[in-house]
Amino acid sequence: MSAEARHQRLYSELRGRICLLDYPPGTKLGEESLASEFGVSRTPVRRVLARLADEGLVEARHGVGTLVTDVDARELGEVYALREELAQLSGTMTPRPVTQSVLDEARGLVAEGERLAEAPDARAFARLNMAYFDFTQRLIGNEALAEVSERLYFRTARIWLKTISALDLGREIEAFREEMRQVAGALASGDMTAVGMIRRAHISMSFHRLKAALPGSRPAN
Amino acid sequence: MSAEARHQRLYSELRGRICLLDYPPGTKLGEESLASEFGVSRTPVRRVLARLADEGLVEARHGVGTLVTDVDARELGEVYALREELAQLSGTMTPRPVTQSVLDEARGLVAEGERLAEAPDARAFARLNMAYFDFTQRLIGNEALAEVSERLYFRTARIWLKTISALDLGREIEAFREEMRQVAGALASGDMTAVGMIRRAHISMSFHRLKAALPGSRPAN
DNA sequence: CATCCCCAAGATGTGTACATCATGGGGCGT
DNA sequence: ACGCCCCATGATGTACACATCTTGGGGATG
Structure with a gap:
């Protein structure tokens, strides 16, 4: 090798x-x-x-x-705020054409989400979330944007996983499945701008739920 | 050490x-x-x-x-397109407060620009451009955004310098001075959103001038 | 018994010899 | 004379020994 x-x-x-x-x-x-x-x-x-x-x-x-390393609340907020903007941009800046194989893959991810909902598991959730992220990355036509997005995603992924384990895992999985379904629908109509907006909205909502479980936001542990 | x-x-x-x-x-x-x-x-x-x-x-x-490494035209365009968006975002996403020392520094950069115009030199231009970029970086409140912006700036800076040496250096310096003056003015009124828009506009215009001198865009050399 | 000092242990940082690889030029064969 | 093969050369990649640094614990001391 x-x-x-x-x-x-x-x-x-x-x-x-x-x-x-x-x-x-x-x-x-x-x-x-x-x-x-x-x-x-x-x-x-x-x-x-x-x-x-x-x-x-x-x-x-x-x-x-x-x-x-750990990630403090301020840095986490900054990374999420930037990821929101970049997710939206990935829908408007020279997106790749939506082929049939893309639609098939999206359906496959939605199907995986259904299996996950039947047997909720934090680690399996994290893996599917990464697979979904990788899928969205391949829709981006601007390589520089893709590189930056990947860097930011992996920078906070462990903190996200650590925190959702303390949240209602079932509810998080449902929100994730809803995002994948909405994205699959937008892809079916070839609307990449909508895909970007949907992803941005879900990143924002995910962070708002995350904040509630972050250390310092609750009086008792 | x-x-x-x-x-x-x-x-x-x-x-x-x-x-x-x-x-x-x-x-x-x-x-x-x-x-x-x-x-x-x-x-x-x-x-x-x-x-x-x-x-x-x-x-x-x-x-x-x-x-x-060299940078091909496609990658250069992608980086510039993303830098445009990030420059605008740096004006809207939690900018740092404009202090008196910031205004002083901006005036200092404008003064340096005047000196540069009197003795045009590609290398001195590049150095001042970097100093100005560093100045704008310190206006960004979002560290993740600053890190990403820096990464992208240095990724194509050498190609920019190589190309403007073939362009009209005096005109490029004038455009750069105009950007610094406009930014200094917007800072004086505390309008960071305007700063972001001005920077975006000048990145866009700079790239349009760059494209004209890129290999492949002219029939003869 | 508490406190301070010192150093042993173990970790990353550095220097160096060797392994591996790409390349160009010389020599052999045709 | 031309072309192909081979290898000398010099570059990065790897392994290992040693330098340097932080930390925690044991023992002398008050």
Whole structure:
């Protein structure tokens, strides 16, 4: 396997573990232990950790360790506010044409949502949410916008997952299914502007529900 | 000096050289030569080059070298289109309050623009443009938006500089001075929304002038 | 018994030798 | 003379030893 392919695998794997809370915020990611797990030396592991650090998912402290970062309420609000705007923009700025395979995939995601509703599970929810996000990414015609959107999504995904586990999971899943159904409908009529607006609305509503469960917003825990 | 501070110095230095065309697109950045120049080993140099590669400014090819990347017309257009939107958003999304020191700094930049007009120079123009960009960055209250804006600015700054050197430099400087004057005026009245609109308009106009000089848009060279 | 100091342990940061890879030029065959 | 093959060369990628730094705990001291 090529060096870049290994790097991507390692990166995706670690990013996934962080965002699925296998490594919750505060976890120490030992370079040596990761190196032995993946059968490589510390060097390529450090290359991946450096990238994760540049993206704000981990923080390397000399003499201490590389720790998964937390996200405070202010930063979370800023990222969500920007994601709202970008979601809307993704519907208006040179969207990709809606092909039949896109519609099929949208229906497939809605079907997955139905299965999820029958067996609610936070981790499965997170995975489907990522698959749906990846789907929306592929509708974006502007690569720079897609890159920025992805960066922001993964920056707060773990906090979202951590918080909805404390909320009513069933209600969150229902809201998510409603978003996917609405997006699928808008796609069927080829209205990408509406898709952007729908996504923006749901990001906004999701954040409003999130805020209620954030530390500091409730007097008692 | 701490390790992170050295990293930042090296990163800023190399990014500056790339964006000021000391290292034009296609230049090979030898890890060994950079290491000896800065008096360190290849390891911290590689750490910086990896970051620059993640940001798209260089591309490391195994067995060949680490080359400064070029930006094709499509990508340039996408980045500029997104920068337009973000400039407008920076005026509407929780801008920072306009203090007296901000107004002083704006006047200082306008004065620098006057000096530049008296002695036109592409490199001095690029430096002042960066200082002005940094100034606008500090008006943004949303850190995520600021981070994304910076990423996109530096992604195409070298192409902008390369192209305006072929255009009428005096006219470009005049347009730039006009933007700074308009922004200074809007700041004096505390209208951040207007600042965002002005910046968006000038990014748009700058790109339209840029397109005319891009390879492929003219039959003969 | 509380407190302070010191250092051992373990983590990331750095230096260096070696592995791997792409490329261009020289030499052999036709 | 032309073309193909091979490999010397020099670049990035990897492994490992060592340097540097933070932290927490043990022991001397008041």
